[in-house]
Amino acid sequence: MQMTDSQRIEAPREKVWEALNDADVLKASIPGCEELIKHSDTELEAKVKLKVGPVKATFGGKVTLNDLDPPNGYKIDGEGSGGVAGFARGGATVRLEEDGPNATILHYDVDAKVGGKLAQLGARLIDSTAKRLAGEFFASFAQQVAPSPETETVSSSEQDQANGDASQDASSGEEKKGWLGGLFGGKKKQQADEDKLADVAE
Structure with missing residues (x-):
């Protein structure tokens, strides 16, 4: 299986390079990743559940980073096993190219x-799945490295709406409190008037 593609990320090359070496960012970006342990700057161990x-299988594997050339790129070599589901091994070359300052x-x-059951599924299914997973990875990776303005705007709008709802609830509470206060206060005043009339009658 061979695949070549590229992804534009709205962040400086140095920031993208740092993210590519951040285990937490990678774990959050890899589809189905349950665990990612960074043993050293060049060795990682992962557990990934995929379909x-x-x-369906949970793959455990090791990844080694070679030919590090910060902040230009590196080469990834890895292999993983999913038990009876099969195995996967291979590599990838990652290269970062500046596209303006940001x-x-x-x-x-x-x-x-x-190999294994995976190999029996056919090249077309494996290739399409690999492209889908790669697309999901880079979309998630890009979102973490450089959150889109739309996401920030939506978050702000949701916060404003939440604040507005809270103010409305508080206002409604005050109105309810005033209404209930008037109701019970009126009953107390009525009871006091009735007591006065009773005293006068006696």
């Missing part, structure tokens, strides 16, 4: 092989 067609083009070339 490829009818096959944007980066991330280029990647992937060459991988699969």
Whole structure:
């Protein structure tokens, strides 16, 4: 399986490079990643749960980073096993290209092989799944490195709406309190008047 593509990220190259070496960012970006342990600057261990067609499995594997050239890129070599589901091994070359002062083009070339039940699913299904997972990874990665203005705007609008709802609830509470206060206060005043009339009658 071979795959070549690129992704534009709205962040400086140095920031993208740091994110590519941040285990927390990678874990949040990898679809189905349950665990990602960084043993050193060049060795990581991951546990990923995936579904490829009818096959579901949890893959455990090791990843090694080679040919580090900060902040230009590196090469990834890895292999993982999903038990009876099969195995995957291969590598990828990642290259970062500046696109102005505040944007980066991330280029990647992937060459991988699969075996076991996965290999029986057919190249077309495996390729389409790999492209989908890669798309999900880079979309999530880009969102973490450089959150879109739309997301921030929506968050602000939701916060404003929440504040507005809270103010409305408080206002309603005051109105309710005033209404109830008037109701019970009126009853107390009526009771006091009745007591006075009783005293006069006696």
